[in-house]
Amino acid sequence: MDEHEVVDHDTVPPANKGLLAAAGVLLLIPIVALMWVGSYAKLEPKLWGFPFFIWYQFLWVFLCSAMTYSAYRIVLKARPHRPMTDAQRHPHRPTGPTGSGRGRHSQGATIGDATDADLHDGQPFDAEEGNR
Amino acid sequence: MSTLSTAVPADAHTGINGTALTVLIVLFLIVTVMGFMATRWRRPANMESLDEWGLGGRSFGTWVTWFLLGGDLYTAYTFVAVPAAMFALGSVSGFFAVPYTIVLYPIIFVFMGRLWSVSHRHGYVTPADFVKGRYGSRELSLAVAITGFLAIMPYIALQLVGIQAVLEVAGVGGGSNWLAKDAPLFVAFVVLAAYTYSSGLRAPAIIAFVKDTLIYLVIIVAIIYLPSKVGGWDTIFSAAQDKMAKPNPTTGKPTGAFIPGSQQLWAYATLGLGSALALFMYPHSITASLSASSRNVIRRNAAILPAYSFILGLLALLGWVAIAAGTKPIGLDGKPNAQLVVPQLFEDMFPSWFAGVAFAAIAIGALVPAAIMSIAAANTFTRNVYKEWVRPDATPKQEAQVSKLVSLVVKGFALVFVLLLDKQNAINFQLLGGIWILQTFPAIVFGLYTRWFHRWALLAGWAVGMVYGTLAAYNVINPATGNHFGGSVANIPGIAQMGYIGLTAFAINLIIAAVLSVALNAAKVPNGVDETIKGDYFAEAGDPRVQKLDLGPRETTASP
Numbered sequence: 001m002d003e004h005e006v007v008d009h010d011t012v013p014p015a016n017k018g019l020l021a022a023a024g025v026l027l028l029i030p031i032v033a034l035m036w037v038g039s040y041a042k043l044e045p046k047l048w049g050f051p052f053f054i055w056y057q058f059l060w061v062f063l064c065s066a067m068t069y070s071a072y073r074i075v076l077k078a079r080p081h082r083p084m085t086d087a088q089r090h091p092h093r094p095t096g097p098t099g100s101g102r103g104r105h106s107q108g109a110t111i112g113d114a115t116d117a118d119l120h121d122g123q124p125f126d127a128e129e130g131n132r
Numbered sequence: 133m134s135t136l137s138t139a140v141p142a143d144a145h146t147g148i149n150g151t152a153l154t155v156l157i158v159l160f161l162i163v164t165v166m167g168f169m170a171t172r173w174r175r176p177a178n179m180e181s182l183d184e185w186g187l188g189g190r191s192f193g194t195w196v197t198w199f200l201l202g203g204d205l206y207t208a209y210t211f212v213a214v215p216a217a218m219f220a221l222g223s224v225s226g227f228f229a230v231p232y233t234i235v236l237y238p239i240i241f242v243f244m245g246r247l248w249s250v251s252h253r254h255g256y257v258t259p260a261d262f263v264k265g266r267y268g269s270r271e272l273s274l275a276v277a278i279t280g281f282l283a284i285m286p287y288i289a290l291q292l293v294g295i296q297a298v299l300e301v302a303g304v305g306g307g308s309n310w311l312a313k314d315a316p317l318f319v320a321f322v323v324l325a326a327y328t329y330s331s332g333l334r335a336p337a338i339i340a341f342v343k344d345t346l347i348y349l350v351i352i353v354a355i356i357y358l359p360s361k362v363g364g365w366d367t368i369f370s371a372a373q374d375k376m377a378k379p380n381p382t383t384g385k386p387t388g389a390f391i392p393g394s395q396q397l398w399a400y401a402t403l404g405l406g407s408a409l410a411l412f413m414y415p416h417s418i419t420a421s422l423s424a425s426s427r428n429v430i431r432r433n434a435a436i437l438p439a440y441s442f443i444l445g446l447l448a449l450l451g452w453v454a455i456a457a458g459t460k461p462i463g464l465d466g467k468p469n470a471q472l473v474v475p476q477l478f479e480d481m482f483p484s485w486f487a488g489v490a491f492a493a494i495a496i497g498a499l500v501p502a503a504i505m506s507i508a509a510a511n512t513f514t515r516n517v518y519k520e521w522v523r524p525d526a527t528p529k530q531e532a533q534v535s536k537l538v539s540l541v542v543k544g545f546a547l548v549f550v551l552l553l554d555k556q557n558a559i560n561f562q563l564l565g566g567i568w569i570l571q572t573f574p575a576i577v578f579g580l581y582t583r584w585f586h587r588w589a590l591l592a593g594w595a596v597g598m599v600y601g602t603l604a605a606y607n608v609i610n611p612a613t614g615n616h617f618g619g620s621v622a623n624i625p626g627i628a629q630m631g632y633i634g635l636t637a638f639a640i641n642l643i644i645a646a647v648l649s650v651a652l653n654a655a656k657v658p659n660g661v662d663e664t665i666k667g668d669y670f671a672e673a674g675d676p677r678v679q680k681l682d683l684g685p686r687e688t689t690a691s692p
Contacts, residue, residue: 011667
């Protein structure tokens with residue numbers, strides 16, 4: 001990690017909006033298809049003796065699973081994980097959010113982490129934020 | 133699931149099925165041993181915290197989570213009630229479970245990862261923990277906690293009803309002697325309570341392997357073997373169609389729906405969507421989700437859990453197979469009881485040893501969700517009532533101790549509920565529970581995305597949704613019996629259509645929350661302190677847990 005690179009973790013990690021939208025569409029399709037009950041509440045065409053109403057919904061189990069998995073792959077690509085470990089290397093970063101009140105905290109520092117002490121030394125927290 | 137009341141011709145055939153019972157008992161003993169051994173599985177250095185006892189160390193990978201969530205969501209009661217509804221009332225009451233458990237997964241894919249991430253960062257154990265952290269509102273958090281607790285109690289009781297159904301068909305649990313009648317259920321529950329107490333969430337996680345394997349085995353065998361015995365699928369579907377078209381003697385209306393008619397499309401869709409939105413608001417669903425070891429475990433599971441939905445669909449069809457087979461589900465009291473239809477079908481059609489395996493699948497199927505539900509209820513009580521309102525300085529160890537005790541109390545209560553009260557009460561409360569739990573959706577899920585909704589507006593929306601849903605459900609009269617809580621579908625105000633009461637209440641809840649949020653935000657009423665930051669909602673397993681400096685004792689488990 002670049003020593004001078006400071007990430008403000010009170011932001012949404014960057015993402016490819018187009019890919020996210022594509023994933024959203026994939027997730028929306030099964031919901032729309034199955035909520036549109038009028039499109040499949042019928043007997044014909046039958047398949048191996050099964051009414052359309054029955055086999056069509058079984059079919060959607062597989063389609064939905066495939067679409068959800070595709071959405072998963074797309075989302076992984078669209079928004080790569082942004083690790084939250086850098087802050088502990090920058091306990092004195094000039095800006096950046098911390099909670100306030102009961103929820104006051106800083107990013108980074110696992111329990112028992114060597115840098116843990118930094119967080120207990122009474123160092124003033126950034127006062128940039130109040131109630132969001 | 134739906135309330136059932138049906139008339140089938142009386143034809144008592146009872147008696148103890150020795151072989152089936154022996155197989156059932158042997159399999160039950162095996163999972164009991166596994167339940168107690170579970171403490172040793174991935175043994176933690178210290179079991180004395182809610183992260184360990186209540187969330188299995190937040191360590192379960194993709195497949196363990198798959199079995200655990202599958203074992204948790206597809207409960208014994210579901211396995212008894214869905215085919216029973218298909219058998220008695222047809223597709224609108226029964227088969228909606230299929231679209232419900234399909235649309236469920238795209239929905240949870242969207243928000244469950246965020247809930248996992250923020251819970252990982254802040255050590256949240258329950259949804260009410262998150263609400264508290266996000267809105268800084270003890271009241272809203274308490275409302276979410278109490279709703280979860282109330283909704284889950286009858287659900288636990290209904291798992292016992294599932295075990296009872298199996299025992300009844302196997303021929304035990306009858307007679308007038310109180311001890312002989314209730315002893316088997318009592319023993320099953322003491323055993324369950326004991327290993328849940330000692331092993332926590334690890335016990336159901338291990339037993340879920342057995343439960344799900346048995347369920348898959350039994351249903352796949354049943355769906356291949358049984359249709360040929362009753363004349364094939366054509367015979368089955370035409371028998372079901374005939375039965376559903378036949379007028380009900382009391383009401384003169386058709387018995388049920390073979391395929392939803394044009395007046396039932398809304399009911400079918402809203403039951404599916406409303407139930408899907410509600411399911412992951414239940415504390416036990418969230419407990420199982422938060423026990424996953426990473427954000428992506430949850431998202432991968434959204435893609436592979438539909439395998440259970442497929443099985444559930446096949447199981448629903450067994451209700452219609454039973455129609456063609458002429459199954460007569462008669463209780464030991466000699467009265468017809470549609471809930472016994474699947475166990476009865478298995479007993480009639482399978483060799484008795486395999487009927488025993490099938491009974492075991494259902495009975496063990498009750499243990500997994502009952503264990504997870506009692507753990508989830510106990511965690512909710514401990515975190516959001518005990519620690520929040522009674523002893524804010526409770527240590528993680530004390531939290532675990534309280535939770536273990538509460539898990540016993542909760543199960544004891546469920547047992548008393550089932551043994552002493554008419555089980556129709558449990559079914560009515562379960563119906564209400566589904567409506568209630570959906571009212572916590574705005575506070576939890578919208579909160580994962582935005583703080584635009586005001587905490588007091590969310591609380592008001594919740595309260596109105598709860599009251600409306602309860603009254604609307606009370607006012608549904610069962611046409612056959614004249615009782616209240618006759619079903620979960622009622623007229624949607626403003627639309628001349630029948631729809632799921634829970635979803636209507638949810639819409640009202642939403643409108644109130646939105647309108648009041650506009651007003652309260654405009655009036656600049658303080659909206660609490662948010663302890664989370666935007667990045668928290670995208671955290672992964674390796675990201676460190678947030679240090680809470682001024683909260684005193686805290687969870688001691690480091691991030692995995």
